Amino acid sequence: MPNGQIRKALSGFYYVKDGEKQIQCRGRGVFRNKGITPLVGDHVEYEVEGNNDGTITAIDPRKNELVRPPIANIDQAILVFSTTEPAFNSLLLDRFLVVLESFHIHPIICLTKTDLLSIEEKENIASYEQDYKNIGYTILETYKEDPELLSKMAPLLQGKTTVLAGQSGVGKSTLLNSIMPALGLKTGIISEALGRGKHTTRHVELIEIAGGLIADTPGFSSFDFDEIEKEELTRCFPELDELSERCKFRGCLHLKEPKCAVKEAYESGSIKSYRYEHYLQFLQEIMDRKPRY
Known part of the structure; x- marks a missing residue:
């Protein structure tokens, strides 16, 4: 039986790419009966x-799936964050990073509007950049009409399925237009929709x-910790996860437990204080969450 990948979903149809062919498909009724919805990114028969x-007859197992946007089998996400207008927000960035780590989606941090920074602001951003590079994250810098943007991004995009994420006004639409000029007007409309805080995109499409x-x-419209348990949060902070292997107690939450390697590193200054403080804030949010039944 032929197989391919869903590249676009629109008005109840799924457009399956199979080599050079694109087949317009419907999903089998059995999917609806089982509460399964085919997603863009699915590998199907x-x-x-x-x-x-x-007609789509079978869906291969997914390595991950997202609700907003509805898409499956993502390799990586480019987190588009402004360095100014709006100001860089490390708490929000860490929130995005944690959610992506929980879905096993590799994050790439893209900092925009770098041409608008003062010397002092550049030094501050450079300090944050070094912190995240030391953790192991890839950092891109760019600005509006950056002529080298595609050449910077091309090696990162090759062979990967990528989504964009970031708060409104940080330059996601500009970024998309720079690397895919044909999107033009459509991306502008998406940007306006995001500015109103509504997720109004009619379809998701994977473009080669x-x-x-x-x-x-437009990327993710919701970043919450509904699917993360408190015991899993450490794994979403790579530098804390590495240290946690030296904690005395397995499953240490790095709060008041004795001989906690993470707390010792925080107190000695060998990990960044804001990262540990963000961990504590997120942990409290998870612990305050209403129980699910």
């Missing part, structure tokens, strides 16, 4: 009906670029 129509796939979507 399908049956051909007519010249260019088909630089040897990879990038999602034509």
Whole structure:
């Protein structure tokens, strides 16, 4: 039976890419009965009906899936964060990083509007950049009409399925337009919709670029910790996760436990204080969450 990947979902149809062909498919009724919805990014089997129509008959197991945007099998996310207007926000960045780590999606941090920074602001941003590089994250710097943007991003996009995420006004639409100029007006409309705080995009589509796939979507509309348990949070902070292996107690939450390697590193200054403080803030949020039944 032929197989391919769903590249676009629109008005109840799924557009499956199989080599050079794109087949317009419906999902089998059995999916609805089981509460399964095919997602953009799914690898599927399908049956051909007519010249260019088909029915999706099976969906391969997913390595991850997101609700907003509805997409599956993501390799990485480019987190687009402004260095100014709005000001850089390390708490929000860490929130995004934690959620991506929980879904096993590799984050890339893209800092925009770097051309608007004063000398003092550049030094402050450079300090944050070094912190995140030391943890192991990849950092990109860019600005509006950056002529080298695509050449900077191309090696990162090759062979990967990528989504964009970031708060409104940080330059996601500019970034998309720079690497995919044909999107133009459509991306502008998406940006306006995000500015009103509504997720109004009608469809998600994976577009081939630089040897990879990038999602034509405004990115994530919700970053919360609903799916993260308190015992899992440490894993979402790579530098804390590494240290936790030296904690006395397995499952240490790094609060008041004796001989906690994370607390010792915080007190000695060998990890960044704001990262540990963000961990504590997120942990409290998870612990305050209403129990799920």
